Amino acid sequence: MLLRYVTKRLLIGLVQLVVLTVAVFFLIRLLPADPISRFVGLNPSEEAYAQAERSLGLDRPVHVQLLHYLGLAPSQGTGLLQGDLGDSWVSGSPIAQEIGTFLPVTLELITISFFVAFLIAVPVGMLSATRPGGAADRGVFVYSLFAGSQPEFWWGLLFVYLFFFVLGVAPAPLGLLSPMTSEPAVITGFITIDSLLAGRLDVFLEALHHLMLPVATLVFILSGPIIKMVRQNMVRALQSDFVLYARCAGLPARRIAFYALRAAMAPSMTLIGILYGFMLGGAVLVESVFSLGGLGQYAIRSILAFDYPAIQGVVLVITAISLSVYLLLDILHAMIDPRVAY
Amino acid sequence: MTVASEPMDKPRRRIDVLFLIGVSIVSLTVFLALFGPVLAPYDPTVATGSYAVPPPPLADWPRLFWGSITGSLDQPPHWFGTDASGLDVFSRVIAAPRIDLTIALAANGLSLVFGVLLGLAAGYYKHWWTEVMMRASDVLQSFPVFISAMILVALAGRSMTNIVIALALLYTPIYIRLTRSEVLSQKVRGYVEAARAIGNSEAVIAFRHVLPNSLAPALIQASVTIGFAILLTAGLSFVGAGVRPPAPEWGLMISTGANQVILGEWWPSVFPGIAISVTVFGFAVLGNALERRYDGA
Numbered sequence: 001m002l003l004r005y006v007t008k009r010l011l012i013g014l015v016q017l018v019v020l021t022v023a024v025f026f027l028i029r030l031l032p033a034d035p036i037s038r039f040v041g042l043n044p045s046e047e048a049y050a051q052a053e054r055s056l057g058l059d060r061p062v063h064v065q066l067l068h069y070l071g072l073a074p075s076q077g078t079g080l081l082q083g084d085l086g087d088s089w090v091s092g093s094p095i096a097q098e099i100g101t102f103l104p105v106t107l108e109l110i111t112i113s114f115f116v117a118f119l120i121a122v123p124v125g126m127l128s129a130t131r132p133g134g135a136a137d138r139g140v141f142v143y144s145l146f147a148g149s150q151p152e153f154w155w156g157l158l159f160v161y162l163f164f165f166v167l168g169v170a171p172a173p174l175g176l177l178s179p180m181t182s183e184p185a186v187i188t189g190f191i192t193i194d195s196l197l198a199g200r201l202d203v204f205l206e207a208l209h210h211l212m213l214p215v216a217t218l219v220f221i222l223s224g225p226i227i228k229m230v231r232q233n234m235v236r237a238l239q240s241d242f243v244l245y246a247r248c249a250g251l252p253a254r255r256i257a258f259y260a261l262r263a264a265m266a267p268s269m270t271l272i273g274i275l276y277g278f279m280l281g282g283a284v285l286v287e288s289v290f291s292l293g294g295l296g297q298y299a300i301r302s303i304l305a306f307d308y309p310a311i312q313g314v315v316l317v318i319t320a321i322s323l324s325v326y327l328l329l330d331i332l333h334a335m336i337d338p339r340v341a342y
Numbered sequence: 343m344t345v346a347s348e349p350m351d352k353p354r355r356r357i358d359v360l361f362l363i364g365v366s367i368v369s370l371t372v373f374l375a376l377f378g379p380v381l382a383p384y385d386p387t388v389a390t391g392s393y394a395v396p397p398p399p400l401a402d403w404p405r406l407f408w409g410s411i412t413g414s415l416d417q418p419p420h421w422f423g424t425d426a427s428g429l430d431v432f433s434r435v436i437a438a439p440r441i442d443l444t445i446a447l448a449a450n451g452l453s454l455v456f457g458v459l460l461g462l463a464a465g466y467y468k469h470w471w472t473e474v475m476m477r478a479s480d481v482l483q484s485f486p487v488f489i490s491a492m493i494l495v496a497l498a499g500r501s502m503t504n505i506v507i508a509l510a511l512l513y514t515p516i517y518i519r520l521t522r523s524e525v526l527s528q529k530v531r532g533y534v535e536a537a538r539a540i541g542n543s544e545a546v547i548a549f550r551h552v553l554p555n556s557l558a559p560a561l562i563q564a565s566v567t568i569g570f571a572i573l574l575t576a577g578l579s580f581v582g583a584g585v586r587p588p589a590p591e592w593g594l595m596i597s598t599g600a601n602q603v604i605l606g607e608w609w610p611s612v613f614p615g616i617a618i619s620v621t622v623f624g625f626a627v628l629g630n631a632l633e634r635r636y637d638g639a
Contacts, residue, residue, distance in 0.1 A: 019481050024493075031497035142360070149626040151573055153580050154596050154615035161603050161612075172604060281486030285577050289600070299489050300581050303496045311493060318486045 006331055013323045017316070021080070024315050025066055028308055035306035039089065056089060069312070085316070086309035090302070095313040098298065103317065104189030105176065106287065106294035110279045112192075112211065113218035114272070121223050125230025126261065132235050140227060148224030153285035156217040160289070163213060173290040176210050177203065214290045218283065222275065229271050233264035266336055273329040277322025361631035367624025375439035379590075382433035383410075383418035386590040389428035390420075394602070397423040397431075397609050425599055425610035427588075434590040435613050439621075441591045445502060446571035449509035450564050456510070457517020458553075458560050464518060465525025465556075466548045476522070479515035487512055491574055496583045505584065509571050516567065517560045524556040531555075562632045569625030576618055592618045 037044070040052045053059045057068070064073065069086065071079025078084040085095040128137040156173075163170035176191050177183060184191075184198035192211075195203035237243065237260040246256045284296030291297070295314065302310035374381075384390055398406060398419060409415040422431035464472040494508035528534070529552055537547045576593025578584030580600075585591045587598065592614040599610030 016481065016484060020484060023481060024485075028493060028497055031494070032499065033497035145626055145630060146623055149569055149573070149622045151576055151593075151596075151615060151618045151622070153577065154611070154618065157596065157600055157603050157611055158615065161606075161608050165604060165606050165608075278487070281489040284488055284492075285580060288581055296489075300492065300583070303489075303492050304582060306497065315486065315489060315493075318489065319484060322486075323484070 002331070002334060005334060006327075009327050009330065013327060016323065017320060020319055021070070021312065021316055022066065024312055025069060026062075028311060029062060033306050035089070035308060038306045069309075080316075085313040088302070088310045089307045090305050090310070095310050098310070099295065099313055099317055101186075101189065102293060102295045102298040105191075105292050106280060106283055106296060108190045108192060109211065109214055109287070109292060109294060110218065110276065110283050113215045113222060114276060114279075116215060117219045117222040117226055118272075120219065121226040121230055122261070124223075125227045126234055126257065128227075129231045129234035129238060130257075137231075140231070144224040144228040144231075146224065147220055148228070150221060150224075152217055152221045153289050155220060156214065156286050156289035159213045159217055170213050171210050173213070175291050175293060176207055178206065178210075181206060210290075214286050214292060217286050217289075218279070222279070225275060226268075226272070229268050230264065233267050234260060237261075237263040266333055269329045269333055270326075273322075273325045276325050277318075280318045280321055358631055358635075360627050361635075364624050364626075364628030364631055367620060368628055371439050371443055371621050371624065374436050375443040378436040378439055382430075382437050384430035384433040386429065386434040386437040387588045390424055390430055391428065392420070392424050393428045394426050394607055394610075395420050395424045396607075397421060422613040423609040425595070426602055426607070427598075429588065431595070431610055431613050434595055435592070435617050437590040438592045438595070438614065438617065441502065441585060441589060442572050442575055442618075442621075445505050445509070445575045446568045448506045449513060449571050450568050452506065452510035453513035454517055454560060454564055457514045458521045458557065460514070461518040461521025461560070462525055462548060462553055462556065465522040466529060466544075466552060475518070479518050482512070483515045483519075485512070488574065488577060491578060492581065492583045495578055500584060500586055502585060505575060505578065509574060513567055513571070516563060520559045520563055521556055524559050525552055528552050528555050558636050562629055562636060565625055565629030565632060569622040569629070572618065572625070573622055 036049060036052050036056065036058060039056070040048050044052070050059070057065060060068075064076070067073040067079075068076035069079050071081030071084065073079070079086070083096070085099070087093065088095050088098060091098070124140055128134075128140040131137060160170070160173050164172055171178065181203060184194045184200050184203055187194050187197055191207045192204055195201075195207060240260075240263070242263075243256055243260055246259060281296065281299070283294065284299060286292075287294040287296045288300060295318070298310070299314045301307075302314060379386065398421070406415070406419040406421075410418055420430055420432065422435060424430055460475060464476055490512060491505075491508050494511070495504050498504040498508070533551060533555075534547055537551050538544075542551075572592075575584060576591070576596070579591050579593035580597045582597070584593060587594055595614040596611045596618075599607065599612075599614075603611050
């Protein structure tokens with residue numbers, strides 16, 4: 001049963017990815033940008049322009065370009081089907097490799113932020129759910145509404161001003177490590193994990209120190225929707241029949257709260273997944289405030305340089321990861337609650 | 343259900359503090375969008391002679407305020423200071439809603455109209471092309487929003503019109519989905535049956551009866567989405583894919599002041615940020631109050 005559900009979901013996800021890839025491919029070519037003149041500079045000679053067009057492969061008919069990109073035209077070289085995202089027009093290096101160095105930074109940033117935000121949001125959400133409509137609940141409600149509607153890049157800057165310039169307890173917003181520090185060998189690409197694997201505790205602590213403000217910024221923004229969601233699901237769970245039954249049976253309040261929390265978590269997971277997928281691209285602004293060198297900054301660079309293959313690669317990777325996260329959480333959900341996988 | 347006795351009672355009107363806060367903030371923003379550029383003491387796009395002047399200390403504000411009313415000052419005070427290129431921050435902050443709010447309203451207006459009409463069609467008629475449309479909006483919704491907005495605006499050209507079109511395109515699926523599900527639940531109601539029984543054509547039923555009854559969710563969503571559109575517009579300028587300098591736009595102001603924040607010049611970035619923070623919160627609060635009122639009714 002579960003296997004059939006997973007296969008079905010995987011197939012749907014795959015179709016979605018293909019459609020999205022083709023859509024993005026045509027969309028960026030429909031827009032009136034001229035990447036060729038970007039690369040040859042102002043007032044190029046006609047030969048130089050034609051030469052650049054040829055070297056970018058833009059002189060070929062669009063359907064040939066698409067087939068090449070997808071990897072369905074063996075005469076043109078490898079493509080997506082062979083696991084090749086193409087080469088960047090700006091740097092010339094393979095895009096898969098470039099994304100490989102930028103992606104871990106973003107994943108590290110948002111995973112830590114989600115973890116911390118969750119640790120804060122669950123008790124707060126539970127607290128406000130125990131007495132709906134009370135003073136604490138209303139306070140938490142206004143907070144979550146506020147935090148969920150804030151310009152995160154501005155809060156990041158504000159934190160930099162307060163904690164770096166005024167108080168001097170945070171490092172300058174210039175990346176994950178200070179330029180003097182030698183980086184540990186790249187194993188996973190995640191600086192916190194790599195430094196521990198290399199036994200470099202100093203680098204690990206430094207990375208955490210540099211991650212402090214960006215994580216605080218994201219936790220602030222994320223805590224709004226997560227608290228709201230935990231509260232809502234918790235209120236619903238506390239009103240359900242099994243909690244009433246547990247009360248009648250005279251179970252201690254703490255155990256009832258635990259049961260209700262478990263019931264409230266299942267629907268929360270789906271929303272967390274959606275939020276995580278959203279943050280893959282949504283962390284762009286925080287990354288750029290703190291110059292962390294994440295996937296979002298790679299996206300900005302590629303987009304502003306009209307680097308078509310890199311843009312396609314970034315969108316593809318972000319969507320693929322969000323779809324996998326949704327799928328993973330849905331499978332978890334289906335394993336906890338088999339009614340989901342009908 | 344005690345339906346029979348209810349209509350006799352007077353509806354209870356509680357004063358909803360959050361609703362009032364939301365309405366005040368939104369009204370102020372609309373007021374500034376209309377009159378901000380006129381009220382600004384300096385031209386928001388022309389440099390004054392003084393660069394990176396900090397805002398006057400709070401103790402001086404009453405004197406400066408009195409002075410600017412009586413006109414005894416040589417020049418209007420720089421309430422929020424000036425930025426590194428000499429632009430008056432206060433003038434730019436109050437002139438910005440004309441750009442930010444206009445983009446947000448236009449984008450949401452467009453996507454609301456298209457989304458509601460397409461959602462009505464998709465909910466009311468089950469047809470192959472409505473199915474195709476729903477799948478297309480699925481694909482559109484699986485795009486990463488901020489990255490897609492950046493791509494659309496940067497490749498189409500950084501102008502207000504292109505930002506509006508990009509946001510409208512990305513927001514339309516939200517309204518399609520909301521309206522469609524409301525239409526699905528409305529079209530099986532008794533009043534539709536009654537309208538059909540007295541011989542109305544399907545088009546009349548769809549537009550005159552089902553449509554007005556299915557608008558509420560989309561309208562409530564609009565209040566929230568307008569706020570998010572302001573955030574997105576500001577974010578786009580912040581990364582260099584939004585309106586071009588020196589247009590008075592909040593995100594652009596934060597961006598131009600960002601490099602000086604590390605050096606302690608906080609005012610060019612902090613004041614526009616407060617403006618965004620308060621404005622978007624206002625729209626979120628208003629949307630939430632409307633939602634509660636609608637659900638409670």
